[in-house]
Amino acid sequence: MQSLESYKYDRIKKHAQFILIDMKGNLVDSCNSLFETREKETEVKEWMPLLESIVNQVLLLEMDSPELFLPKIQAPMQELKGFYDFSFSKIEMDERQFILWIIYDNTKIYKDFFSYQQNRNELVLKNQRIGVIQSVLQTKRKKLNSQIQRLNRFGTIKRNYYELISSNDQNENRNGNTNYNSSQVNEETTSYITEIESTISHLQDVVEELVILTNVKDISAFETKEFQICSLLNQIVQNLSGDSNVDFNIFVHSDIPEQLIGSYIYLKQIIIGLMKESYKLESNGLIQINLNPIKLKSSENSLLIEFKLSGEDSTSRPPLSNYVTGNGIMNNSLLNYGSELELKLSIIQKFVESHDGIFKCESNNKYNLLVAFSFPYERID
Amino acid sequence: MISKKVILTGSFGVGKTSLFNKFVYSKFSDKYLTTIGVKVNKKVIKVGGEEMSILLWDIAGEVSQDKVPVSYFLGASGIIYVFDLTRAVTTKNMKEDIEYLRRLLPNGVIKIVGNKSDLVGQDIIEKVIAELALPCDLVTSAKTGENVEELFTIIGEELLVA
Ligand SMILES: Nc1nc2c(ncn2[C@@H]2O[C@H](COP(=O)(O)OP(=O)(O)OP(=O)(O)O)[C@@H](O)[C@H]2O)c(=O)[nH]1
Ligand SMILES: [Mg+2]
Numbered sequence: 171m172q173s174l175e176s177y178k179y180d181r182i183k184k185h186a187q188f189i190l191i192d193m194k195g196n197l198v199d200s201c202n203s204l205f206e207t208r209e210k211e212t213e214v215k216e217w218m219p220l221l222e223s224i225v226n227q228v229l230l231l232e233m234d235s236p237e238l239f240l241p242k243i244q245a246p247m248q249e250l251k252g253f254y255d256f257s258f259s260k261i262e263m264d265e266r267q268f269i270l271w272i273i274y275d276n277t278k279i280y281k282d283f284f285s286y287q288q289n290r291n292e293l294v295l296k297n298q299r300i301g302v303i304q305s306v307l308q309t310k311r312k313k314l315n316s317q318i319q320r321l322n323r324f325g326t327i328k329r330n331y332y333e334l335i336s337s338n339d340q341n342e343n344r345n346g347n348t349n350y351n352s353s354q355v356n357e358e359t360t361s362y363i364t365e366i367e368s369t370i371s372h373l374q375d376v377v378e379e380l381v382i383l384t385n386v387k388d389i390s391a392f393e394t395k396e397f398q399i400c401s402l403l404n405q406i407v408q409n410l411s412g413d414s415n416v417d418f419n420i421f422v423h424s425d426i427p428e429q430l431i432g433s434y435i436y437l438k439q440i441i442i443g444l445m446k447e448s449y450k451l452e453s454n455g456l457i458q459i460n461l462n463p464i465k466l467k468s469s470e471n472s473l474l475i476e477f478k479l480s481g482e483d484s485t486s487r488p489p490l491s492n493y494v495t496g497n498g499i500m501n502n503s504l505l506n507y508g509s510e511l512e513l514k515l516s517i518i519q520k521f522v523e524s525h526d527g528i529f530k531c532e533s534n535n536k537y538n539l540l541v542a543f544s545f546p547y548e549r550i551d
Numbered sequence: 552m553i554s555k556k557v558i559l560t561g562s563f564g565v566g567k568t569s570l571f572n573k574f575v576y577s578k579f580s581d582k583y584l585t586t587i588g589v590k591v592n593k594k595v596i597k598v599g600g601e602e603m604s605i606l607l608w609d610i611a612g613e614v615s616q617d618k619v620p621v622s623y624f625l626g627a628s629g630i631i632y633v634f635d636l637t638r639a640v641t642t643k644n645m646k647e648d649i650e651y652l653r654r655l656l657p658n659g660v661i662k663i664v665g666n667k668s669d670l671v672g673q674d675i676i677e678k679v680i681a682e683l684a685l686p687c688d689l690v691t692s693a694k695t696g697e698n699v700e701e702l703f704t705i706i707g708e709e710l711l712v713a
Contacts, residue, residue: 220591223556223606227626240622242588242611253587280587288585291612295564295583298638 185276189214191269195225198268204275205249214271218247220256228269231260242280252277314369396550397434399426399473403441403459410445415454422461426473432547440522443514444477444541451539455482468526469546481538518543552595554604555710556626557703560619560652561633562641563612566666569693570633571609574703579694586611589623598707605703616648621655628713629660629706636665636679636690646684660709664702668692 187204191197191214200207210217215225220243231238238258245251255274260267400422407418448457457479464474518541519529527544559567568586572578575592589610595602608627613619624630630652634641645663652661663685668676669692680687689705691698 218591219593219606220589220608222554222593223591223608224626238622238625239620240589241620244586244588244590246591284585284587287587287611288583291563291585292583295638298640 185274187273187275189271189273190263191228191271193229193267193269195229204273205247220246228258228271231258231269233260233262233267235260242276250275253280394431394548395434396429396431398429399432399437399461400428402434402438406438406441406445410442410449414449416449416452417456418459419456420459420461423463423473425463426461427549429550430471430547431550432545437545440518440543441475443518447514448477448479452479452481455480464528464544466526466528466544466546471549472527472544472546474528474542474544477539477541479539481533481535515541552602552604553711554593554606555628555707556606556608557629557631557706557710558608558610558624558627559631559633560610560616561612562614562635562638562644564638565612565633565635565641566691566693567612567631567633568609570631570664570666570691570699570702571607573693573696573699575607577696579696581694594703596703596707598704598711601711603707603711605707615644616651624652624655627656627659628710629662630656631662631664631702631706633664633666636667636676637670639679639682642679642683649685658713660706660713662688662702662706664688665690666693668697669695 184203188201189197189207190199195215196212197207197210197214202208215222220240221228228238240256240258243254243256246254250273253276255276257272257274259270261270262268400420403420407420411418445457457477460474460476460478462474462476464472466472515531519531522529522543527546528542529544530542531540533539559571561567563585564583568584568590569579571590571592572580575594586609589608591606591608593604593606595604597603608623610619610623632645632649632652634645649661649663652659663683665676665680665687668690671679676690680690689698689702691702693699
């Protein structure tokens with residue numbers, strides 16, 4: 171049987187290289203277990219940038235200095251592509267002083283360590299990032315709400331403002347003059363306009379943040395998990411319906427699996443957003459939700475979620491805007507997001523399109539509404 | 552030619568390796584591959600009409616700097632302390648970290664850098680910087696390259712007179 175001593179010796183030799191350097195930084199000797207030194211420059215600092223940056227300090231080591239140990243060095247030179255620990259110490263041999271440089275090859279150990287650290291860091295990173303963006307969004311949302319509330323309090327001024335505009339339109343029709351008469355623009359109107367402007371710019375901020383959010387790929391909103399799509403829909407309907415008279419009808423195509431893997435939170439947010447808006451538009455009538463398979467290049471399995479409002483209860487509300495009836499064609503001007511519905515729809519549109527999905531929204535009589543968007547998923551096999 | 556050792560340090564995932572790769576290889580990747588220990592490379596830059604070789608040490612991120620092996624700091628002339636503008640936690644230990652690094656390198660040049668500026672708006676950058684324990688020297692993006700060359704030029708110039 172091999173002695174433990176020789177076993178140890180063999181192992182060390184295999185996984186370590188001993189190099190002797192003179193006090194000028196030149197190679198004296200090497201046991202070439204890891205790489206060949208014969209063809210190398212005499213000055214060891216030429217071998218790798220790491221040595222170049224510390225060789226002066228290494229040469230200052232004293233006989234009684236503790237060993238200088240540099241752990242976990244990644245790919246320090248062409249011939250060493252893994253992970254190594256370096257040790258430097260001053261030694262005496264035949265009454266001459268040298269630096270003994272030992273390179274330990276710990277590639278295997280550090281590779282395992284890498285997988286551990288990679289998983290740990292990725293997870294932490296993901297959670298921290300969504301935290302910051304969410305907190306920023308939250309402050310923005312609060313500011314937006316207070317601005318909207320202030321806007322609503324400007325009721326009379328708003329009426330005056332519209333009167334002003336319409337009288338101005340008439341003037342304009344008469345003499346083609348587009349400038350407002352300065353005396354007509356009173357202080358209150360100016361402050362109303364200012365308020366609108368700041369609300370709009372704030373809305374723009376919120377939308378931009380959301381776009382950033384959609385671009386930050388690995389965040390938990392897009393994390394996929396296994397869930398039942400029908401029970402998700404039913405659960406949202408039940409939670410939101412309260413004492414409304416609206417009927418919901420959910421149709422799921424038989425090709426769509428009950429249990430699937432997809433971005434659960436992302437879908438849930440879109441559906442809740444749409445449902446909340448539907449209740450505002452429809453106090454009676456029917457909301458139909460259809461889930462059908464759809465073929466898309468961007469993912470192997472996708473479904474098309476359709477949201478249909480009958481528009482029966484239309485007398486009590488104004489008609490939908492051009493944004494909605496114009497098939498959701500994005501116009502970059504935020505002035506077109508006349509209502510929260512439009513803002514929400516355009517956010518959903520950006521969400522979906524930034525993930526290479528499709529989005530559609532239309533109304534053929536300005537009261538009924540169809541919103542459709544694709545949702546990629548994976549099958550459970 | 553003058554050569555100077557400069558260390559990239561800070562918490563993990565802040566973009567040290569990305570700044571390293573952008574500076575040395577003009578490359579950027581969205582994929583995150585954590586650094587184990589240290590990786591060293593060099594690049595020659597021009598400062599004040601002279602050539603200077605920057606020996607750049609990209610080290611594994613640690614939540615607190617006293618966890619970094621002290622031997623890594625041997626012979627260093629400059630330190631770039633990087634934090635992530637999108638993650639407030641990466642600035643939490645800034646004061647203690649910088650005090651610690653100062654003690655290790657009393658005469659070294661230390662720069663505080665907020666990275667990933669491309670991910671956040673100006674308002675967030677301002678908010679984050681205003682809340683820092685110490686002033687931020689530069690805001691960078693390893694992705695777009697914003698202020699990356701500038702960062703090393705500034706350090707190079709200071710190292711030249713230091
Ligand atoms: N958008 C953007 N992403 C960045 C930027 N810098 C780094 N990243 C990303 O952030 C993640 C972490 O970047 P790394 O450079 O590996 O971070 P590190 O500080 O070296 O991390 P450790 O080695 O674990 O300490 C990667 O996914 C990078 O693509 C930047 O300026 N902008
Ligand atoms: Mg790294």
